[in-house]
Amino acid sequence: MRVHIRNINETEFVCSALILPMLEGEGTDYYKIINKSLNGLIKKVVVSKEFNGKHNELCLIHSEGTIKPDRILLIGLGKKKEITPEKLRQAGGKAISYLGNLNNKNIALSAGIISALKLSPVDFIEGGLLADYRFLRYKREKNHKEIKEITVLSNENLYKETRWIETVATATHFARDLVNTPSNDMTPSALVRAARSLKNISVKVIDKAKAADLGMGAYLSVTRGSVEPPKFIVITYKGKNIPPVALIGKSITFDSGGISLKPGEGMEKMKYDMAGGAAVLGAIKAASEMNMPVHIVGILPAAENLPGGSASKPGDVVKTIGGKTIEIISTDAEGRLALADAIEYAKRFKPSAIIDIATLTGACSITFGSEVIAMMGNNESIMEKMKKASAETAEKVWQMPLFDEYKDYIKSDIADLKNSGGRSGSLSSSAYFLKEFAGETPWVHLDIAGTAWIDKDRPYIPKGATGIGVRLLLSFLKLL
Numbered sequence: 001m002r003v004h005i006r007n008i009n010e011t012e013f014v015c016s017a018l019i020l021p022m023l024e025g026e027g028t029d030y031y032k033i034i035n036k037s038l039n040g041l042i043k044k045v046v047v048s049k050e051f052n053g054k055h056n057e058l059c060l061i062h063s064e065g066t067i068k069p070d071r072i073l074l075i076g077l078g079k080k081k082e083i084t085p086e087k088l089r090q091a092g093g094k095a096i097s098y099l100g101n102l103n104n105k106n107i108a109l110s111a112g113i114i115s116a117l118k119l120s121p122v123d124f125i126e127g128g129l130l131a132d133y134r135f136l137r138y139k140r141e142k143n144h145k146e147i148k149e150i151t152v153l154s155n156e157n158l159y160k161e162t163r164w165i166e167t168v169a170t171a172t173h174f175a176r177d178l179v180n181t182p183s184n185d186m187t188p189s190a191l192v193r194a195a196r197s198l199k200n201i202s203v204k205v206i207d208k209a210k211a212a213d214l215g216m217g218a219y220l221s222v223t224r225g226s227v228e229p230p231k232f233i234v235i236t237y238k239g240k241n242i243p244p245v246a247l248i249g250k251s252i253t254f255d256s257g258g259i260s261l262k263p264g265e266g267m268e269k270m271k272y273d274m275a276g277g278a279a280v281l282g283a284i285k286a287a288s289e290m291n292m293p294v295h296i297v298g299i300l301p302a303a304e305n306l307p308g309g310s311a312s313k314p315g316d317v318v319k320t321i322g323g324k325t326i327e328i329i330s331t332d333a334e335g336r337l338a339l340a341d342a343i344e345y346a347k348r349f350k351p352s353a354i355i356d357i358a359t360l361t362g363a364c365s366i367t368f369g370s371e372v373i374a375m376m377g378n379n380e381s382i383m384e385k386m387k388k389a390s391a392e393t394a395e396k397v398w399q400m401p402l403f404d405e406y407k408d409y410i411k412s413d414i415a416d417l418k419n420s421g422g423r424s425g426s427l428s429s430s431a432y433f434l435k436e437f438a439g440e441t442p443w444v445h446l447d448i449a450g451t452a453w454i455d456k457d458r459p460y461i462p463k464g465a466t467g468i469g470v471r472l473l474l475s476f477l478k479l480l
């Protein structure tokens with residue numbers, strides 16, 4: 001969907017639908033002129049209480065040729081005092097999905113009332129762009145009609161912000177596509193192709209033999225049970241000559257648990273165990289398209305975790321690229337094995353910070369449902385920036401404890417560490433495991449196990465892969 005901005009009267013703009021945002025309990029005075037041209041129809045539905053302006057409430061009116069737009073869609077923003085950018089995003093998502101389902105091709109937003117509230121109509125549009133997504137790759141009948149154009153009717157200069165959200169929404173859709181794609185098509189090799197499709201970046205792929213030469217024993221132990229070739233993907237985007245930020249995304253294209261096999265129920269969802277990698281690719285895609293003045297090294301240790309004849313077994317000991325040994329207690333705690341090598345490898349770039357994003361623990365989704373990203377790290381000032389990015393994007397993060405007491409949980413009798421400290425405390429003990437590899441390098445861990453997938457539609461996120469992390473990481477990069 002393309003976004004245009006035009007300074008033109010609502011009644012004069014030819015389109016299939018015009019969106020009018022309305023406040024709860026404030027009457028129709030703001031739309032006096034349009035209401036008059038519509039023979040009082042707006043006032044009528046408000047007086048009759050058929051439409052009250054409650055947040056996300058919708059009401060469709062046909063203009064019957066009285067004004068240029070064919071239809072008027074009223075969307076409630078709720079009470080004036082309670083409006084936030086996130087509520088605007090949600091209202092935009094609701095309004096635009098509604099119109100999309102009704103096969104509207106070009107639509108317009110009356111932005112005046114939002115600007116008058118000193119808020120940005122671009123937030124409303126962002127919700128709309130994010131909502132206008134369907135995963136139809138495997139449907140013979142592609143019944144979703146994409147909205148081609150939306151025009152913001154405004155006298156403000158919104159050009160820069162608009163380009164930004166268009167790029168970010170496209171990158172989020174890109175990440176959602178990768179995550180929704182089943183593991184028979186979304187293999188480590190497919191992730192390489194996705195990485196290579198990005199512009200203005202360089203991609204280096206470390207294959208199995210090279211990874212073995214380098215000594216990535218922990219990462220390679222994950223892939224032993226699968227015939228799908230592992231790919232350790234390294235992407236560089238250099239928009240400025242400064243030390244890089246390393247973005248590491250967990251990229252297990254399918255997590256069966258390996259020999260520590262998961263229960264069958266719900267296992268199909270474990271295709272989303274590469275959502276961290278997808279978020280990193282999405283963020284790099286947008287950053288490079290916008291020529292952001294940042295330096296990023298993206299690392300995706302991609303592999304499939306299956307129980308084959310040569311699969312790793314509980315009790316096996318493996319060695320990472322940095323020399324630390326790990327006793328594998330559970331082959332289902334595979335993410336941290338891959339991430340251990342990725343974090344140590346990242347340190348070779350002397351990064352100013354390492355951010356890892358991973359569907360790491362079931363405990364994360366048990367604690368927070370699909371609402372919140374669990375954050376832990378060894379550097380408060382970077383975590384403060386992440387919290388700021390979280391507030392901006394409404395991709396909620398919450399800092400969890402990482403006390404040294406958790407070190408005991410991952411002590412092994414025969415190796416330097418073990419990969420599982422058991423169920424109790426596993427959100428923090430798993431993060432502590434990663435911390436041991438980050439060492440002195442500033443590092444932040446984002447556990448997106450709960451947030452990367454939703455089972456029910458949200459105002460601007462259709463059910464399935466959420467694309468979480470793309471917007472958060474981009475806002476974070478902006479703050480550096």
Ligand code: BES
Pocket residue numbers: 255257273330332333334335359360361362363365419420421422426449450
């Ligand atoms: N990929 C899973 C975590 C996960 C669970 C993500 C549910 C999304 C939804 C991870 O590899 C895993 O299996 N973790 C185990 C580790 C345990 C065996 C030590 C867990 O957290 O249960």
Ligand code: MN
Pocket residue numbers: 255257331332333334335
């Ligand atoms: Mn697992």
Ligand code: ZN
Pocket residue numbers: 252255273332334335359360
């Ligand atoms: Zn996993």
